[in-house]
Amino acid sequence: MTDKDYVCGDYGTETQWTQIRVTVPLAQLDELTAIMSMVSNNLQIEDYSDIDLKTCYGDLIDESILNADKTIASVSVYLPAERSVPECISFLRERFATVGLTDAKLETVGVNEEDWANSWKAYYKPIKIGSRLVIVPAWERYEAQEGELIVRMDPGMAFGTGTHETTRLVIQMLEKYTQEGCRMLDVGTGSGILAICASRLGAAECRAYDIDPMAVRVANENIKDSGLKNITCEVSDLLRQADRTRPYDLICANIVADIIIRMTPDVAPFMHEKTVLLASGIISERADDVINCFEANGYRIVERLEDNGWCGLAVMKK
Numbered sequence: 001m002t003d004k005d006y007v008c009g010d011y012g013t014e015t016q017w018t019q020i021r022v023t024v025p026l027a028q029l030d031e032l033t034a035i036m037s038m039v040s041n042n043l044q045i046e047d048y049s050d051i052d053l054k055t056c057y058g059d060l061i062d063e064s065i066l067n068a069d070k071t072i073a074s075v076s077v078y079l080p081a082e083r084s085v086p087e088c089i090s091f092l093r094e095r096f097a098t099v100g101l102t103d104a105k106l107e108t109v110g111v112n113e114e115d116w117a118n119s120w121k122a123y124y125k126p127i128k129i130g131s132r133l134v135i136v137p138a139w140e141r142y143e144a145q146e147g148e149l150i151v152r153m154d155p156g157m158a159f160g161t162g163t164h165e166t167t168r169l170v171i172q173m174l175e176k177y178t179q180e181g182c183r184m185l186d187v188g189t190g191s192g193i194l195a196i197c198a199s200r201l202g203a204a205e206c207r208a209y210d211i212d213p214m215a216v217r218v219a220n221e222n223i224k225d226s227g228l229k230n231i232t233c234e235v236s237d238l239l240r241q242a243d244r245t246r247p248y249d250l251i252c253a254n255i256v257a258d259i260i261i262r263m264t265p266d267v268a269p270f271m272h273e274k275t276v277l278l279a280s281g282i283i284s285e286r287a288d289d290v291i292n293c294f295e296a297n298g299y300r301i302v303e304r305l306e307d308n309g310w311c312g313l314a315v316m317k318k
Contacts (some may be wrong), residue, residue, distance in 0.1 A: 016110065017081075018078070018079045018083075019077070019109040019110060020076065020089065020106065020107075021106070021107050021109070022074065022076075022096075022106050023072055023073070023107075024072065024074075024101060024104050025072055025103055026049055026071055026072055026073050028101055028103070029047060031099060031101065031258070032104065038091070038095070038166075038281070039077050039088050039091065040077040041309070042077060042078060043076070044075070044077075044078075045074070045076075046073060046075075046076075049071075087164070089108070090190075094190060094210070094212055097211050098256065099258060099259060128148070129172060130171060131147075132148060133148075133149050133151060133175065133197055135153055136152050136153070137152070137153065137154065138153060138225065149200045149201065150200075151193065151197055151226070152222075153196075154222060154225070165308050166280045166282075166310055167193060167254060169311075170194055171193075172305065173278045173312060173314055174198055174201060174278065175201065176314075177250055178201040178202060179203075179250075180202040181202065181203075181204045182204060182248075182250050183203070183207075183249050184199075184203040184248060184252070185207050185248040186206065186207070186209065186251075187209055187239065187251065187252065187253045187255065188209070188210055188211070189208035189215065189233060191219055191222055192222045195219075195231050196223065196226050199228045203250070205230050206231040207248075208231060208232065209235070209241065210233070211237050211238070212235075213235055216234060219233045238262075238263050239267065247275060249272075249275055250277075251270060252277075253277065253278070253279050255281045256282075257281070257290050260290055264294060264297050265297055268297075274316070277299070277314070278315075279312065279313045280310070280311075280312040280313070281310075284311045287311040290313065294313070299315045299317055300315070300316055300318045301313055301314070301315055302314045
């Protein structure tokens with residue numbers, strides 16, 4: 001192990017773990033590490049680029065390290081059996097596509113790729129978020145209680161089942177900020193869950209976009225199955241292809257901190273003076289960076305929520 005190759009946490013021997021390992025060009029290591037830490041804070045980083053083989057380690061250096069490719073680096077996370085490996089992989093792939101990590105090589109140890117489509121379903125059960133919305137897997141039976149709004153989802157290989165903290169944070173805020181008859185924009189929609197939730201809460205028109213065509217396909221299937229006629233979902237690189245015929249009343253961006261920062265200077269034309277922007281996918285340690293960016297671009301924070309190391313923000317123009 002090198003001085004940059006470390007494992008945080010005690011994985012024990014009785015629990016079955018799945019390793020997700022992603023390799024990128026060395027220059028992209030910091031960006032990869034930030035995204036991988038969104039899945040787990042227990043990271044194993046393999047970076048041999050700064051080892052001085054001649055002066056520091058001599059003959060004690062392992063031959064595999066001696067021959068390692070110094071132009072690439074890898075980051076691994078280890079997931080226990082109760083974590084949904086396919087959902088985490090879908091989450092990572094969506095984030096990689098969003099930030100342009102097109103050369104990322106993802107591999108797993110402990111799970112067969114052909115089992116992904118079904119293995120995670122055992123851990124995906126109905127979950128109530130906030131006071132009204134209940135996210136129910138398409139294959140599960142659930143009797144709605146008085147006042148509950150049911151959102152049935154089959155996320156396939158797209159991210160967005162409602163189980164991740166980032167999604168829960170936005171849905172909680174959607175309950176508060178979705179006004180009857182409003183126009184809603186969802187940037188980085190994944191499975192379409194946020195647009196569907198907003199529609200259930202009374203939004204009159206929802207426009208959803210994602211850079212990943214697979215996510216758009218899954219989202220459109222969920223939208224069709226929901227029976228909702230006021231949601232459209234298309235491919236867009238953030239806001240570039242988004243409809244801008246008139247401002248939105250509500251905007252959701254459940255992405256990552258760096259992409260929210262990159263998007264902030266471009267979002268103003270999509271907003272009017274009373275528009276609320278809900279931002280999530282933000283590691284708590286990066287929250288101040290995102291807040292500073294919003295404030296520098298003429299926005300104010302009207303609400304901040306925290307959940308297990310994640311931050312969600314409600315933002316309006318100053």
